[in-house]
Amino acid sequence: MTGAPMQSDPTLRATVAAIDQRRRARAVRARVAQVAPYAAGFALILALASRWFGWTAGVPAIALVLVAVGLAAWAWWGGRELPVTDAAAASIDQDANLAGELHSAHWFAGRPLPDADTSESTSWSAFHLTKAAAHIQSVDWTALYPPVQATRQWLTSGALVAVAIIALVVGPRSREAILASQGLSPEEIEAAMAREMLPGDIQAKIDALLGEIAEGGLTDDQARLKMDELRDLLGKLDEAKKEAELGKGEAADAQGGEKPSDDPGDMAAKAENAADANAGLPEDVRWSLEDLANRLANAKENQSPTNEKNQAASEQTGEKGNAGEGAEASQMQQAAGMQMVREAASDATEGQMMQGGGGAMGGDSKPGAGGNQGGQGPVDLKALAQALRQEMIQAQTDQLGENIDTELRRKTEQSQAKVSFTRVPAPTTFDRSRAALPPPVPEAHRSLLQRYFQRRQ
Amino acid sequence: MSTAVEHHIDHFQERFIRITKEVGRRIVGNEDIVANTVTALLGGGHVLLEGIPGVGKTALVHTLSDVLHLKFSRIQFTPDLMPADIVGTNIVQEHDAGGTFFEFQPGPIFANIVLADEINRATPKTQSALLEAMQEMSVSVGKTTYKLDQPFLVMATQNPLEMEGTYPLPEAQLDRFFFKLKVKYPTEAAMHTILERTTQATSAQVERVVDGDEILKMRHAARLVPIAKPVQGYAIRLAMGTHPGSEHATPMIKRYVRYGASPRAAQALVLAGKIHALTHGQAFVSPDNIRAVALPALRHRVLLNFEGEAEQIDADVMVNELVAGVSPDA
Numbered sequence: 001m002t003g004a005p006m007q008s009d010p011t012l013r014a015t016v017a018a019i020d021q022r023r024r025a026r027a028v029r030a031r032v033a034q035v036a037p038y039a040a041g042f043a044l045i046l047a048l049a050s051r052w053f054g055w056t057a058g059v060p061a062i063a064l065v066l067v068a069v070g071l072a073a074w075a076w077w078g079g080r081e082l083p084v085t086d087a088a089a090a091s092i093d094q095d096a097n098l099a100g101e102l103h104s105a106h107w108f109a110g111r112p113l114p115d116a117d118t119s120e121s122t123s124w125s126a127f128h129l130t131k132a133a134a135h136i137q138s139v140d141w142t143a144l145y146p147p148v149q150a151t152r153q154w155l156t157s158g159a160l161v162a163v164a165i166i167a168l169v170v171g172p173r174s175r176e177a178i179l180a181s182q183g184l185s186p187e188e189i190e191a192a193m194a195r196e197m198l199p200g201d202i203q204a205k206i207d208a209l210l211g212e213i214a215e216g217g218l219t220d221d222q223a224r225l226k227m228d229e230l231r232d233l234l235g236k237l238d239e240a241k242k243e244a245e246l247g248k249g250e251a252a253d254a255q256g257g258e259k260p261s262d263d264p265g266d267m268a269a270k271a272e273n274a275a276d277a278n279a280g281l282p283e284d285v286r287w288s289l290e291d292l293a294n295r296l297a298n299a300k301e302n303q304s305p306t307n308e309k310n311q312a313a314s315e316q317t318g319e320k321g322n323a324g325e326g327a328e329a330s331q332m333q334q335a336a337g338m339q340m341v342r343e344a345a346s347d348a349t350e351g352q353m354m355q356g357g358g359g360a361m362g363g364d365s366k367p368g369a370g371g372n373q374g375g376q377g378p379v380d381l382k383a384l385a386q387a388l389r390q391e392m393i394q395a396q397t398d399q400l401g402e403n404i405d406t407e408l409r410r411k412t413e414q415s416q417a418k419v420s421f422t423r424v425p426a427p428t429t430f431d432r433s434r435a436a437l438p439p440p441v442p443e444a445h446r447s448l449l450q451r452y453f454q455r456r457q
Numbered sequence: 458m459s460t461a462v463e464h465h466i467d468h469f470q471e472r473f474i475r476i477t478k479e480v481g482r483r484i485v486g487n488e489d490i491v492a493n494t495v496t497a498l499l500g501g502g503h504v505l506l507e508g509i510p511g512v513g514k515t516a517l518v519h520t521l522s523d524v525l526h527l528k529f530s531r532i533q534f535t536p537d538l539m540p541a542d543i544v545g546t547n548i549v550q551e552h553d554a555g556g557t558f559f560e561f562q563p564g565p566i567f568a569n570i571v572l573a574d575e576i577n578r579a580t581p582k583t584q585s586a587l588l589e590a591m592q593e594m595s596v597s598v599g600k601t602t603y604k605l606d607q608p609f610l611v612m613a614t615q616n617p618l619e620m621e622g623t624y625p626l627p628e629a630q631l632d633r634f635f636f637k638l639k640v641k642y643p644t645e646a647a648m649h650t651i652l653e654r655t656t657q658a659t660s661a662q663v664e665r666v667v668d669g670d671e672i673l674k675m676r677h678a679a680r681l682v683p684i685a686k687p688v689q690g691y692a693i694r695l696a697m698g699t700h701p702g703s704e705h706a707t708p709m710i711k712r713y714v715r716y717g718a719s720p721r722a723a724q725a726l727v728l729a730g731k732i733h734a735l736t737h738g739q740a741f742v743s744p745d746n747i748r749a750v751a752l753p754a755l756r757h758r759v760l761l762n763f764e765g766e767a768e769q770i771d772a773d774v775m776v777n778e779l780v781a782g783v784s785p786d787a
Contacts, residue, residue, distance in 0.1 A: 086786065087786040091786075099743055100746075103744075120681050121681055121683060123462055128741045131740060448767055452763050
C-alpha cells in the first residue's frame with residue numbers, strides 16, 4: 001500500500017480541525033477589530049495631511065484601500081485551513097475543559113490503523129477515541145468560541161473612515177495648497193506668499209507712488225516730495241519686514257532659512273523703470289531712484305543667495321553666525337576699500353575659512369574650526385596662505401597676560417605638573433604574614449561537609 | 458469491545474476506592490499516602506516511606522497487608538543485620554535415614570508485602586541484598602535462585618531526624634523505589650480520630666478487599682491504558698529536566714543538583730500516570746495525571762550537590778518548580 005497511512009479516526013481529526021479553524025479565525029478577527037480603529041485613524045490623519053498640503057487625493061484613497069485590503073487579508077490568512085498541531089489540540093482541550101481527552105484522542109486519531117485488529121491495547125485506544133468523540137460532540141463549540149462582537153470598534157472605524165472621506169473634500173487647506181490649486185507655479189506661489197506678508201496699505205501706497213513717478217509730469221519739487229514719501233514708506237516697509245522676520249524666524253529656520261525675497265526685487269525693478277522712464281527728472285531725483293533701485297536689489301541679494309550660502313557654511317562648520325558675519329564684514333570692508341590690511345586680511349580669511357573651501361585643498365583638513373569640510377565654495381588660496389602666515393606670526397609673538405587672556409593648555413603641557421612618579425622595586429620575598437587564611441567552615445556545615453566527603457569514598 | 462474496556466475501568470476504579478477506603482478505616486489522614494502506596498503496589502514498584510516516629514508508617518503497611526489478603530513480613534534493620542537474615546540461608550538438616558543435607562530456609566523477604574523498618578540503619582551490604590531482591594524479584598543463595606511471590610512490595614521506612622550512625626541509601630538504590638512518600642504529622646482533627654480509635658477497648662477491623670490474583674489483574678489493566686506520544690514526551694521532559702545540564706532544568710536545579718533522575722523515573726511517571734488515570738475513570742493518560750504523580754516519583758531521584766545540601770534545599774521545592782516550569786506542549 002502506498003501513500004499516507006490510514007488514520008484511526010479521520011472524522012475526529014476533521015472535527016478538531018474545524019474547531020481549530022473556528023478558534024483561530026475568531027482570534028484573528030478579534031485582533032483585526034482591535035486594529036481597525038487605529039488603521040482608520042491613520043487614514044484620517046493621512047486625509048487631513050493630504051488636504052492641508054495639497055497632495056493628490058489618491059494618496060489617502062490608496063492608503064485607505066490598502067489598509068482595508070490588508071486587514072481583510074489578515075483575517076482570511078488567520079482563519080485559513082491548517083493542519084492541527086499538537087499544541088493547538090492541547091489548547092482547544094484546555095478551553096473546553098476536557099482534561100486532556102481531546103489532546104490525547106487527537107494524537108491517537110492520527111495514528112495509522114494497527115495491523116492486529118483485536119489486540120487488547122487496540123481496544124483500549126478505540127474505546128478512548130469513541131469516548132473522546134462523544135465528549136467532543138457534547139461540547140457547545142459555538143458558545144465556547146462565539147463570533148466576535150466588536151460593534152463599537154467597527155462603528156468607530158466606519159466613522160473615522162467617513163470623516164476621512166469628508167476631510168478629503170472639505171477639509172482645511174493651507175494657503176500654499178489653495179494657490180497651487182489655482183495653477184500657479186512654485187515661484188509665483190512664493191511671491192504671492194511674500195506679498196501677503198506685507199501690510200496692504202503700505203504696498204498699495206508704494207505701488208501708487210511708483211506709478212505716479214513712472215507716469216511723469218511731476219515738477220521737481222513734487223518729484224522730491226514723492227521720493228521722500230517713498231523713502232518713508234520704504235522705511236516702514238523695512239520695519240514691517242523685520243517684524244515679520246522676527247515673528248517667523250523659527251519657522252524660517254525650520255524651512256532651511258528660506259525667506260521671501262521677491263518683493264524687494266519687484267520694487268527694485270519698478271524703481272529702476274521709473275528712473276529710466278523719466279529722463280527729464282531732476283538729477284537728484286533720478287539718483288535717488290537709482291539709489292533706491294540699488295538698495296532694493298542689494299536687499300534682495302542679501303536676503304537670498306548670500307544668506308543661504310553663509311548659513312549653509314555656518315551649519316557645516318558648526319559656527320553659528322560667526323562665519324556669515326565674517327564674510328559680510330569682509331565684503332563690506334573690501335567694497336569700502338579700507339586699508340586695514342592686517343585686520344581685513346585676517347577677517348576675510350576667517351570668513352572664507354569658516355565657509356569651508358574646496359578647490360585645490362579638496363576634502364583635506366583645513367585650519368580653523370570646522371576644517372575638513374571641502375567641496376563647497378571657492379577658496380582664495382592667496383588669502384588662505386596669508387592668513388596662515390599671519391597666524392604663525394601672531395603665535396610667535398603671543399605672550400600670556402599680554403595678548404592672551406587665559407591659558408588653555410593643561411598643566412602637564414606647560415611642564416608645571418606637581419605630581420611626580422617614583423619607581424619602587426618589586427618585593428622579591430614572599431611575606432607569609434600577609435597571606436589570608438581561607439574562611440572557616442561554618443559550624444552548621446561541618447557535619448555535612450564531613451558526610452559529603454565520606455559518602456564520596 | 459468497548460463494554461469490556463469500560464468494565465475493566467469501572468472494576469479498577471471500584472477496587473482502588475475500596476482498598477483506600479478500607480485502609481482509611483485504620484489510618485487516619487494521609488489519604489494521599491495511602492493512595493500513592495496502592496498506586497506503587499499496582500505499578501509493581503516499591504515505596505520508601507519517610508517520616509518521624511509514630512506517625513503510622515508501620516501501621517499503614519500492616520493495614521495494607523490485611524486489606525489485600527497478602528503475606529506480610531517485617532524486618533527491623535539494625536547495624537548488625539546480615540544479608541542472610543533477609544534472604545534466608547542454607548541450613549544443615551539430617552535425613553531420617555541418616556546423613557545430612559542442606560535445606561534452604563527462606564528469609565522474611567519471601568512475602569508479598571515486606572516492611573523494611575528503618576532501612577538506613579543497616580550496613581550497605583545488607584541494604585544491597587534487599588535492594589537486589591527488589592529489583593530482580595528473586596534472590597540467589599549459593600547456586601540457586603529463588604523467585605519471589607507476586608505481588609511483591611517492599612515498603613522501607615526511614616527516619617529523617619536521627620541520622621547519626623545511619624547509612625544513607627546510595628543514589629543507585631534510592632532509584633529503585635517507585636515512590637518516596639513523606640508521611641506528615643496528623644492534623645488536630647485527625648489526632649482526635651486517632652485517639653478515639655486507638656484508646657478504646659476495640660480496634661477498627663478491616664475487610665479483605667482483594668487478593669494477590671486480583672492485584673495482578675489490576676496491574677495488567679493499568680499497563681493497557683494508552684498514552685499519547687505528546688503526553689509521554691511530557692513525562693520524559695520532566696525526568697530530563699531534573700538534570701542540571703538539561704534545557705528543561707530550572708535555575709534552581711542547575712545550581713543545586715548533582716545528578717538528576719534516571720530513565721526509571723520516566724517509567725514510574727508513565728506507569729503511575731496510567732494508574733492515576735484509571736482511578737479517575739479515564740481510558741487515557743493526560744498531562745494532569747503525570748503531574749499528579751511527579752512529586753513522589755521524582756523527589757528521591759534528585760541528588761543535591763554540596764551547595765544544595767549545605768543550603769538544605771528541599772527536593773520537593775525543586776520538583777514542584779520543575780513541574781510548574783515544564784510545559785506539557787512540546
